[in-house]
Amino acid sequence: MATEAATQPRIRPEWIDFLVAQLIALAGAFAFAALIGAVIVIAYGEDPLFVYRTVWAFGTSRPQDFAIVLENATPLIYSGLAVAVAFKAGLFNIGVEGQYIVGMAAAAAAALTLSGLPTVLLLPLVIVAAMTGAMLWAAVPAVLKVKTGAHEVVTTIMMNGIAVSLVAWLILHPLRSDVTTTDLRTEDFPASALVPNLATSLGIEDVIPDSIVHLTWLFPIALVVCVTVWFMMFRTRLGYEVRAVGSSPGSAEAGGVSIGGTQIKIFLISGALAGLVGLNHILGDTGYLGSNYETGLGFSGIAVAFLGRNHPAGIPLAAILFGMLLRGQDGLAILTELPIEILIILQGILILSVVVAYELVSRALARRRQAQLGQAAS
Amino acid sequence: MAEPMTKDDAGRSGAPLIALHQVTKRFPGVVANDAVDLTLQKGEIHALIGENGAGKSTLMRVLYGLYPPDGGHIEVRGKEVKINSPRAALALGVGMVHQHFVLVDRFTVAENIILGAEGGPLVDLDRAVKRIEEQAEGYGFKVDARRRIDDLSVGEQQRVEILKALFRGVDVLILDEPTAVLTPAETKDLFANLRALKDNGKTIVFISHKLDEVLAIADRITVLRRGKVVGETTPQKTSKEKLAEMMVGREVLFRLEKPAVDAGPPLLQVEGLNLAGKLHDIDLRVGAGEILGVAGVEGNGQGELAEVLIGLRPPDSGRITLDGKDITGRSVRQNRRLGCAFVPEDRHERGLVLSMTLWENSVLGQQSRPQYLGGWGVLAIKRIKELATRLIKEFDVRARSIGNEASTLSGGNQQKLILARELEDDPRLLIAQQPTRGLDVGAIEFVWKQILEQKEAGRAVLLISAELDEIYELSDRIVTIYEGRITGEYSPQDPPEKLGIGMTGGRQAEREAS
Numbered sequence: 027m028a029t030e031a032a033t034q035p036r037i038r039p040e041w042i043d044f045l046v047a048q049l050i051a052l053a054g055a056f057a058f059a060a061l062i063g064a065v066i067v068i069a070y071g072e073d074p075l076f077v078y079r080t081v082w083a084f085g086t087s088r089p090q091d092f093a094i095v096l097e098n099a100t101p102l103i104y105s106g107l108a109v110a111v112a113f114k115a116g117l118f119n120i121g122v123e124g125q126y127i128v129g130m131a132a133a134a135a136a137a138l139t140l141s142g143l144p145t146v147l148l149l150p151l152v153i154v155a156a157m158t159g160a161m162l163w164a165a166v167p168a169v170l171k172v173k174t175g176a177h178e179v180v181t182t183i184m185m186n187g188i189a190v191s192l193v194a195w196l197i198l199h200p201l202r203s204d205v206t207t208t209d210l211r212t213e214d215f216p217a218s219a220l221v222p223n224l225a226t227s228l229g230i231e232d233v234i235p236d237s238i239v240h241l242t243w244l245f246p247i248a249l250v251v252c253v254t255v256w257f258m259m260f261r262t263r264l265g266y267e268v269r270a271v272g273s274s275p276g277s278a279e280a281g282g283v284s285i286g287g288t289q290i291k292i293f294l295i296s297g298a299l300a301g302l303v304g305l306n307h308i309l310g311d312t313g314y315l316g317s318n319y320e321t322g323l324g325f326s327g328i329a330v331a332f333l334g335r336n337h338p339a340g341i342p343l344a345a346i347l348f349g350m351l352l353r354g355q356d357g358l359a360i361l362t363e364l365p366i367e368i369l370i371i372l373q374g375i376l377i378l379s380v381v382v383a384y385e386l387v388s389r390a391l392a393r394r395r396q397a398q399l400g401q402a403a404s
Numbered sequence: 405m406a407e408p409m410t411k412d413d414a415g416r417s418g419a420p421l422i423a424l425h426q427v428t429k430r431f432p433g434v435v436a437n438d439a440v441d442l443t444l445q446k447g448e449i450h451a452l453i454g455e456n457g458a459g460k461s462t463l464m465r466v467l468y469g470l471y472p473p474d475g476g477h478i479e480v481r482g483k484e485v486k487i488n489s490p491r492a493a494l495a496l497g498v499g500m501v502h503q504h505f506v507l508v509d510r511f512t513v514a515e516n517i518i519l520g521a522e523g524g525p526l527v528d529l530d531r532a533v534k535r536i537e538e539q540a541e542g543y544g545f546k547v548d549a550r551r552r553i554d555d556l557s558v559g560e561q562q563r564v565e566i567l568k569a570l571f572r573g574v575d576v577l578i579l580d581e582p583t584a585v586l587t588p589a590e591t592k593d594l595f596a597n598l599r600a601l602k603d604n605g606k607t608i609v610f611i612s613h614k615l616d617e618v619l620a621i622a623d624r625i626t627v628l629r630r631g632k633v634v635g636e637t638t639p640q641k642t643s644k645e646k647l648a649e650m651m652v653g654r655e656v657l658f659r660l661e662k663p664a665v666d667a668g669p670p671l672l673q674v675e676g677l678n679l680a681g682k683l684h685d686i687d688l689r690v691g692a693g694e695i696l697g698v699a700g701v702e703g704n705g706q707g708e709l710a711e712v713l714i715g716l717r718p719p720d721s722g723r724i725t726l727d728g729k730d731i732t733g734r735s736v737r738q739n740r741r742l743g744c745a746f747v748p749e750d751r752h753e754r755g756l757v758l759s760m761t762l763w764e765n766s767v768l769g770q771q772s773r774p775q776y777l778g779g780w781g782v783l784a785i786k787r788i789k790e791l792a793t794r795l796i797k798e799f800d801v802r803a804r805s806i807g808n809e810a811s812t813l814s815g816g817n818q819q820k821l822i823l824a825r826e827l828e829d830d831p832r833l834l835i836a837q838q839p840t841r842g843l844d845v846g847a848i849e850f851v852w853k854q855i856l857e858q859k860e861a862g863r864a865v866l867l868i869s870a871e872l873d874e875i876y877e878l879s880d881r882i883v884t885i886y887e888g889r890i891t892g893e894y895s896p897q898d899p900p901e902k903l904g905i906g907m908t909g910g911r912q913a914e915r916e917a918s
Contacts, residue, residue, distance in 0.1 A: 041807075263771055263781045269760065270768065276753040279716060280746060281768035282737035 047391055048335070051383035058383075059376040066371060072362055080361050081354030081369070090234045091353065093225070097241040097310075098349030101126075101303045101320075103248040103342050105327025107255050108299035110336040114259060115292045116272040121167060121182025122300040123324025124189030125160035129301030130308050131193045132159025134201060134212050134315040137219035145218040152219050152309065157301035163189060164297025171293075172286035178293070186324075197317050211316035221309045242310035244302070249342060251299070256338040258295075268292045300324065329377055335384075348373070419482045421446045421607055422467070422498070422576060428475035429462055436462040438631040439476065444576060444607050449598060451610045451622035455651055455844040456814055459631040460611045464578045468500040469493040499569030500578040503585070505561050507553045514549040517568045540567055544600040559590030563597065570606075577601065578609040583617055584842070587701050588872070595621050613651070613844045615644045616873075627651055652846040660852055660877060663860040668692030671864040672833050674713070677722030682708040683888045686722070690833070690864040695855065697879030697896075698868040700907050705888035706868045707749060710837045713866070714746045715739040726833060740769055745831035747822055749838040749868075751815070755822045758811035762803055763792035765810045766825050773829075791828070799824035800850070816847035823854055834858050837868040852878060872900055 064074035085095045105122050112119035119125075136155035140148055167181035203213045221242040225234035234241065259265035270278035271288045279285055307320045330348055334340030351373055355366040420443035429437040436459045444450055452460045465471045467478065469487040477484050480496050487493050490500070507516050514533045533549040540547045545563055553561060562582060569577055579598075583591045598608055598621060612618050618625060619639045626636045627650040635650050648656040670689040677686040683705050690696040700706055712719045715736040724732045726742055734742075746769075748754030756765050767776055767788045776791070778784045792806040799820045803813055810818060819839070826834065836855060840848040855878055858865050869875050875882055875896075882894040884906030892906035 261782055261785065263777060263783055266764065266771055266783060270757045270764075273759040274753070274757040276750075277755055277757050277768065280714065280736060280748055280754045282735070282740050282772070284735070284737070 043391065047387045048384070051387040052380065055376065055379035055383040058379045059372060062375050062379075063368070063372045066368065067364065070364055070368075072364055077358065077362060077364065077368075080357040081351065084357030085350040085353045090239055093234045093239045093241045095346060095349040095353050096245050097239060097306070098352045099342070099345040100241070100245045100248055100306045101323045102326055102330045102345035102348050103245075103252065104299055104302040105323050106330035106334055106341040106345055107251060107327075107338065108296045108303070108324075109327045109331035110334070110338070110341060111255060111259070111268070111292055111299065112296040113331060113336050114265075114272045115268045115289055116275070117171070117289060117293060117296075118179050119164070119182060119293065119296045119300075120179050120328070121164060121185050121324070122296070122303065122327050123322070124182065124186035125163045125297050125300035126303035126324055127186075127189045127193050127319070127321075128163040129156035129160035130304035130315055130319060131196050131201070132156050132301070133305060133308060134215070135196075137215040137309075138201065138213055141216040141219070143218065148216070148218045149221065149309075153302070153305065156305055157298040160301030160303075161294050161297040164293050164300065165290075168290045168293035168297075172290055193315075193319075194317065197315065201315070203314070209316060212314045214314050215309070219309065220313060221305065223310070240306065240311040242306055244306045244310060248302075251302070252338040252342055255299075259338070264288075264291060303327070329373065333377060333380055420444060420479075421481060423479040424463070424467065424476065425479065426476035427463065427466055427473050427478065429459075429466055429471055430474045435631050437466065437473075440628070440631070440633050442626055442633070444609065445624075446575070446607055447602055447605045448623040449602055449608045449610055449621055451612060451618040451625045452628065453612055453615070453618055453625060453647065453651060454628035455613065455846060456816060456842075458628040458651070460628055461580055463628070464500060464580065464609060464611060467493065468498060468578060494569075494572050494574065497573065497575035498578070499572060499574035499576070501562070501565040501569060501580065501582065503580045503582075505565050507561060507564060509554040510552065512550050512552050513547060513556070513564050513567075516553060516564060517549070517571050521572055536567060536571065539570060543570070543597065543604060545597055557590070558585050559587070559593060562586070562590075562594065566597070566601075570601075575605075576607045576609065578611070580611045581613075582610070583612065583614060587870075591617065615647050615845065618647070619644060629653060648845045651844070656845050656849050660849075660856055662878075662880075663856060665693035665859055665862070668694075668862065671727055672713075672866065673723075673725045675723045675725075677709075677712065677724065678720045679705075679708055679712055679717070679888075680720055681888075683712065683719070686888075686890055688866070688883065688890070690866055692832075692864050693859055693862045694880050695859050695865040695867055695878050697875040697882040698866065698885055699872060699875045699882055699903055700868075700870065700885035702870045704885050706837065706870075706885060708888070709885070710746070710749070710835055710866075710868055713835055714744060737772065743830070743832035745826035745834045747819075747826055747834070747836040747839050749841065751818050751822060756810040756818055759809055761807050762796065762801075762810055762813070762821065763789045763806040765821060766792035766795050766806075769825065770829060795821070795824035795828060799854075816843050819843060819847065819851065823851060827854065827858065830861075830863075831858075832863055834863055834865045835868070836865065838870065839867070840869075840871065840874060848874075872903065875903075876900075 060078065067074040067077050085091055105126065108122045109119055133152045133156035136152045137148070140151060143151070163185060167178050167185055170176040170181050171178045197210050197212060201212045203211055221244055223236040224241045224243055224245065225231045225239065226236050227243070259269065267278065267283045267288050270281065270283055271285050275285050303323050304320070308315050326348060330341060330344045333347070334344035351369045355369050358364050358368065359366050422444040424440060424442040426439045426441060427437055428435065428439055440463055442463070452464065454460050462471065466473045467487065469489045469492050472488060478487060479485065485496060487496065508519065511519070514529060514536055517536055518527065518532045536549045537547065545567065547563060547567065553564065556564070562585070566577065582594060586594060601608060610618065610622060622639055624636065624638055625642065625647065627634050627647065629651060645656070668691045671692045672688070672690040674686055674688040677683055686709065688696065698706060698709070711717050713724060715734050715738065718733040722732065723730060726744070729742070731739060731742065752758060757768065770776060771783070776784050776788050789806060795801070796803060796806060801813070801817045801820045801824065803817065810821070813821065834855070839855065840851050843851065852874070855865060855867065867875065867878055879896055882896060882903065884891045884894070884903055886907060886909035891909055894903055894906065
């Protein structure tokens with residue numbers, strides 16, 4: 027009991043050890059994933075170095091390439107955050123997928139019904155509609171979880187299926203455009219409902235052509251949301267209680283925290299964040315909601331949150347990495363004979379090796395800390 | 405690795421069975437064992453005592469081959485040996501029973517005992533059962549080798565662990581805090597078994613920090629403090645007070661002055677409390693400035709009682725009033741706001757969030773008080789950190805920084821942090837459940853003093869404990885609990901035997917007798 031304070035002259039703050047260890051783990055995981063990826067690429071008769079160089083070049087060689095990477099990353103930041111906040115309370119929101127699909131539909135409905143309003147009013151309303159729609163979609167599993175104990179993984183997966191069908195019906199019936207007869211889609215949204223292109227607003231569309239790149243203000247907003255989520259998690263009572271419930275529900279409860287109430291609150295916030303996921307697609311790119319909308323962003327969010335350690339600082343970095351791999355697929359399709367799925371395989375290997383590496387490192391750290399405290403003795 | 409020795413070598417007179425010379429074991433930043441000398445004689449019970457973290461378990465793990473020593477050497481029967489695995493230790497006749505048992509729940513006693521020592525691809529269970537029961541009988545153990553582990557009590561499981569080691573032919577048996585998990589009656593049985601083993605020529609190393617037990621069972625006592633041997637003695641030459649002083653390095657008070665406080669009007673009143681199958685018609689009252697001890701063997705509804713009172717679960721029926729105000733079925737948050745404080749039995753499950761920092765833990769339970777919140781639900785971190793710094797100083801919590809995770813504290817320091825937090829902000833009622841569990845003498849003294857101070861400050865204290873010492877030392881009145889019922893009320897002047905009747909449910913019997 028007495029040993030720790032007295033016999034330890036100076037020790038680095040723990041978080042430095044922790045950060046360094048995490049970086050080592052990441053580097054190791056990357057190297058390992060690259061190695062396994064190389065084996066697969068060689069099996070296809072291609073040169074792994076060339077493949078990796080291509081992926082890198084397609085994401086970084088011109089400003090517009092990197093802009094595409096950021097465009098790809100934008101929805102993933104939101105979905106990563108949505109997964110992460112729920113996870114902090116020990117909840118697994120697999121339903122970000124369905125929630126953002128409903129969010130897109132709510133945004134479309136708002137954009138089309140309120141089309142007469144000016145941008146300053148309409149755009150915020152559309153965004154709020156998306157967040158509200160997604161939040162309501164998240165409310166169902168949240169309440170079921172707290173009231174009946176139904177596991178959120180099961181219920182959110184079910185809600186995903188319902189969301190897809192609901193939106194299909196919406197596009198088919200009430201929101202269907204009567205202008206085109208071939209495509210199943212809504213009318214074009216009014217221009218006042220669209221999110222301005224970042225390059226256009228900054229006057230650099232000659233460097234980053236806005237016809238190709240749909241990097242909008244939703245990207246910088248995503249970074250602001252990251253900071254906001256960080257603040258909520260680590261500086262507010264709600265975040266404090268969420269983390270307590272997530273890591274030690276019994277102690278939180280004895281500290282007067284309502285476990286169910288906290289879980290519902292954070293799940294609604296997770297849903298609201300999920301509502302932002304699909305906005306760059308419909309408000310920054312297509313300008314309407316079609317039946318061939320982007321899918322899978324919610325599931326990618328799980329991987330992003332995981333790779334970013336569920337931390338608001340790690341998530342944008344992980345999202346950008348995923349954005350880069352996504353962009354790299356274009357390069358591989360043009361320059362190699364490889365199936366583009368190779369990068370999806372690579373993603374998978376990367377995630378697996380990161381899991382293992384983090385686990386190894388945290389065990390090593392725990393052992394070291396135990397040893398330092400002489401707790402191994404008792 | 406040395407060859408196993410035959411029995412005849414062991415008996416060689418004079419030379420100790422096992423001698424540790426200048427054994428040193430370092431962990432980064434800590435010298436867990438600093439040039440420790442220790443000898444074990446054949447047929448003795450040797451107690452190894454010291455505070456948490458003094459290096460007792462580490463030393464024995466070195467002997468059992470779990471940790472390689474950084475310095476010194478070990479002699480077994482006069483021959484220098486290298487013990488680099490538990491297998492090597494067993495081959496030399498050294499066995500160890502850990503605090504946490506390693507038994508397969510779904511296996512029978514016999515299956516567990518022969519596991520890893522089957523001696524061939526075919527298992528003759530009937531023969532094993534016979535052998536085990538013969539052996540057990542020889543040592544006076546009562547064991548049915550055909551029963552399944554999950555049907556056994558903790559005490560019986562411990563006996564299986566001991567038999568497991570004996571089955572492997574050990575001469576030296578290391579027991580790491582064996583009584584920590586036992587009820588008083590089970591402890592008595594264990595001691596009888598240990599004496600029988602000793603009479604059969606076995607050597608026992610008894611690691612503990614419970615001094616009464618050590619004085620009752622040991623032939624020799626070695627005291628460790630901060631990794632060093634500070635003395636060797638025998639129960640005849642020493643006393644509880646002397647041992648405690650050796651362990652802690654200063655005088656420790658076992659008899660604390662109970663401040664005389666006139667119990668005020670009942671602050672907490674409990675009437676007819678019921679909880680399905682767990683609590684039956686509980687009536688209690690605790691006055692301001694009074695400590696009511698609830699004595700009972702663990703698992704007789706004490707946990708449920710504490711949880712109902714603090715508001716973690718609603719009772720099925722009954723009434724709880726605090727200072728005349730009905731608080732039945734209120735939430736923990738509401739109860740805390742009214743001045744209830746709670747020291748839980750399980751520090752990790754109900755007290756601290758181990759992955760959060762000390763300062764974050766120091767405000768748990770108080771996080772919704774206005775002084776710790778700025779506007780908009782933002783935590784007033786500066787004030788919380790000031791609080792944490794003050795609590796840590798006042799309660800002497802040994803921590804490097806308030807930014808460290810609670811998991812980095814030792815058990816005693818974790819308990820001090822919880823006490824500090826719960827006693828902050830003038831509670832009116834303190835519910836303390838097993839407040840000194842797992843703590844060593846120095847920390848126990850501290851916690852007891854704090855609880856007595858609460859009484860002096862006019863607060864009502866409900867002390868729930870299975871440790872009779874603690875109940876006697878602190879309580880003004882005592883009630884016993886058995887199978888969820890209050891089975892009697894006693895005064896601290898009553899002898900323990902009388903309480904024992906209540907703790908085993910003998911209310912009726914006692915009444916008839918009197």
